[in-house]
Amino acid sequence: MRTTHVRRALGTASALLLLPALVAGSTTGRAVAAPRAGTAAAADCGTATALTRTLPNGTGWSMCWRMSGTKGLVLEKIAYRPRKEPQPLKVLNSATLAQVNVPYDSGLTEYNDLSDIGFGNTAVDIGPEECPGGTISAAYIPQQERTVKALCATTAPRGHAYRSDVYDEHGTAKKYTAQGSDLVVFSVSQLGWYEYVTQWNFSDDGTITAKMGATGDLSPGDYSGEGTGWPIGKGRHDHATSHYHSVFWRLDFGLDGSNRAKVEQYDTKKAGRGAGSAVLKTTRTPVGRELAANSALRRWWRVVSTAGKNTDRHPRSWELVRQHSDRYDAHAYTSKDLYVTQYRACERLASGNSDPACHGRGTSVDKWANGETLTHPVMWVNVGFHHIPRDEDQTPMPIHWQGFQLAPRDVTAMSPLTPDELSGRNGRGH
Amino acid sequence: MTDQGESRSLPQKGGLGRGIKRALWGGGTAVVATAVMIGITLPRDASGDDHSTTGGPAAAPGAPGQQDAGSGDVTENEAPEGAHQSGRGPLTKAEVDRAKSIALGRDALRSAQDVDGGRGPEYLDTDLAEPADATGARTDRARRVEVLFYDYGHDRLVKKTVDLASGTVERTDTATGLQPPPSADETREAASLLIGDALGTGLRADFTAATKGGDLTSPDQLRLRGISFNTAEQSAPAGLAKCGRHRCVRLFTQVKDGPWIDTTNLVVDLSDRTVGRIH
Known part of the structure; x- marks a missing residue:
């Protein structure tokens, strides 16, 4: 039995995680026992060991981790250290799952896997x-009531980081190219017959993928x-029931x-026709109050730092990059793609929130997004798969x-992966 | 399977279980799962340790791992241990034990009842608290821990926030209508009630079939996972409307070293000790 399991696990994991190029002898690719508090590289996790890794292209990531029952x-304390940046840049206080809602199309059953x-x-x-x-x-x-080997942290290749044939003044081409990699962090949960992999990829270009x-x-x-x-x-006898996974x-x-x-929030709309093509105009809408919103054509959001700018004097920000999602329109809270709420310690799960300290506030995120002024925004991302x-x-x-994904937008003046020879080409006029 | 027995058994017999699915959909007799199904659905042994490369807390680089995976060495870090921790890392067993003890100290919650009607509350879970944020400054060095209990005497959830450094209860929050995941004890109690209930007929029959004649008399014969059930959070028939105000549990049920038996249609109300069904 065990052998069967092992093989299956390998089969599902291998496509994403095997990294033949980085396995042997790569000292930079290995997780290291983090230096303690006070050093530039590692998050301060107290007595716990920070999860810290410098990827082969020089980008560092550091964070604390633990396991919560729900x-x-x-x-x-997720921090990003672009190559050449003297200090790690703090990005997220915390990042967690907030619900996995699984209703079946038959109308007969539903699971709230976190709550x-x-x-x-x-x-x-x-x-x-x-x-x-x-x-x-392990944790x-x-x-x-037991210790589980709960977390894997490893490095995985992600293919091209960039490629460019650049010509010098003599017309001679020089090819600049690099292979990128990710710090991959995941845990695995078995809920009945389903097995879930909760994964975060931290890329060397700064992108975070949840x-x-x-x-x-x-379901058998x-x-x-x-x-x-x-x-x-x-034949056509046995119809496995369709179902939803709404993940927050x-x-x-x-x-x-x-x-x-x-x-x-940014929206880009058609604004007439120019001489050579249509004109598209992008407008910015500040989100000063709590938000419950849906995706739309060419709409995106970003979270902008009030405390840090890059060396071009642009405020650092992180852009929410959504992929395809079918929101589940049979619950109120799954009917929106995104919520932004004012931070409250007791608001933790997007539905079925069972912290008594939040009693009287309702148990789902749609109830909390009620127009309060945002001074400490918390983002709730809903991705539905039918x-x-x-x-x-x-x-x-x-x-x-x-x-x-969360993609860095103006976190650094250029990509942290830009080769040194091209690092002077910042802005127009080169 | 009888009209009363709502548990649906899982595929048996070669052929990827198609015969069974047909039997299930057609409401035919319960049949039990195949070796194939068993092979893929068995849990990993909780105590299973199929690799011996355990490094100390500082990790052991170059541990052998399983070389036949063909992908290089794996380092293992043991879980942190001991009662004295700081900052944002995994809770240790010593911290959890200490937090429970502080939360229940001085006869706190003595008037509460556990799932068996015994004195004292039912312990559910422990988690690290969010950093205190009263002034906007996140002070996260101190270990503040939340201990969750359910009081069956009053059908309410009780959260004790404990400061491990000072050994004191910082605050207590209570609420009704909130139903976090069931504990192992509650899950076991739910299974016990189901086994003894008329609605457990199908489960017992499927168990007998799965074990070639065995009688299901105890939750110990099953591998269980409890699922809390709250009608404030999902659809349910009128007969289960109390679930939410009451503490109710569904079960993922598996014969130990055997097949799944689908009991997810059945809901055990642990507050009034009854069993109902969703459809």
Whole structure:
């Protein structure tokens, strides 16, 4: 049995995580036991060891981690250190999952995987074959009353970081290219037949990718009919029930060490035709009060630092990059793609929030986003995936991912990966 | 499976369980899962330790790991231990034990009842508190811990925020209608009630089939995962309307070293010790 498991785990993990190029002998690619507080590189996690890594291209990431019974993997004090930056730049006070809501199209059942079961409560051991070249860290999980090898941190290649043929004054081409990599951090939770991978990729260009992978098995008991399921197996008899995974993340920003970030919404609209093409005009809308919003064509949001600027004197910011999402319109709280709320310590889960200290405020994020002035914004990102099963989803189900990214916008004057020879080409006129 | 028995058993027999799914959908007799299903759904052994490369807290570089994975060495960090921690890292067992003890100190919550009706509250979970943020400055060196209890005597959730450094309870918050994940004890109690209930007929029958004649008499024969059920958060029939004000639990149920038995349609009300069903 165990062997079966191991092979399966390897199969699902390998496509994303194997990194043959970085495994052997790469000292920079390895996790290191972090220096203690006070050094430039490592987050101050107190007596706990910070999760700190410098990627091969010179970008450093550092953070504290722990496991919560309900939320599962909790990352705190996340800091980004671009190459050449003397100090790490603080980005997030904390980043966690905030709900996984799984209703079935048949109308017969629904699960709230964080609030009713818990991702830490169901965290399982990660084996070395799932974490090649990486570091597996254990934590005591109170509800399980045992220690679980709960966290993998490793490095994975991400292909081209950039490529450019640059010509000098003699017309001679020089090719600049580099391969990029990510610090990959994940935990695994088993909820019944489903297995979830809670993963964060921290790229060497500063991009943060949050993603949730679902694998394991389709519900073995949920079969439905035409319109609410999809026939799997021979013929058209057994319709595995379609269902939703609405995943929420909660992001508590602490940009450049301050909670007082600003939030902005940008929309780009057609504004007539120019001589050679259509004119598109981008406008900025400050988000001064709590927000419940949906995506729209060419709409995006960013969180802007009030405490730090790059060397071009542009305020540092992080842009929310959404990917495809189908919001679930049968619950109020899943009907919006994004919420921004004023920070409250007791507001932790996007629904089924069960902190008595928040009693009387309602139990879901749609109730909290009620127009309060934002001085310490917390972002709640909802990504919905409507899963209509297919033949290929049978055992073990190929992992399906959903998530979003945070991309640095003006955090540094140029990319931290820009080669030294080109670093003078900042702005117009070169 | 009888009309009363709502548990649906999982696929059996080769052929990827198609026969079973048909049986389930058709409401036919309960059949039990196959070796194939068992092979893929068995839990990892909680105590399983299939690799021996455990480094100390400072990690052991170059630990062998499993070389047949073909991907280089894996380092392992042990869980932090001891009662004296600071900052933002995993809670230790010693801290959790100490937090519970402080939360229950001086006969606190003596009037509360646990899931068996015994004296004192039902312990649910412990988590590190958010850093104090009263002035906007996040002071996160001190370890403040939240200990959650459920008081069955009053059907309410109780949170004690404990300062581990001073050994004191900083504040107590209570609320009704909030239902965090069930504890292992509550999960076991829910299974016990289900096994003894008329609505457990199907579960017992499926267990007998799965074990080739065994009788299901104890939760110990099952591998269980509890799911809290709150009608304020999801749809439910009128018969389960109390769930939310009451503490209710569904179960993922698996025969130990055997197949799943689907009991997710059944809801055990731990507050009034009854069993209902969703459909």
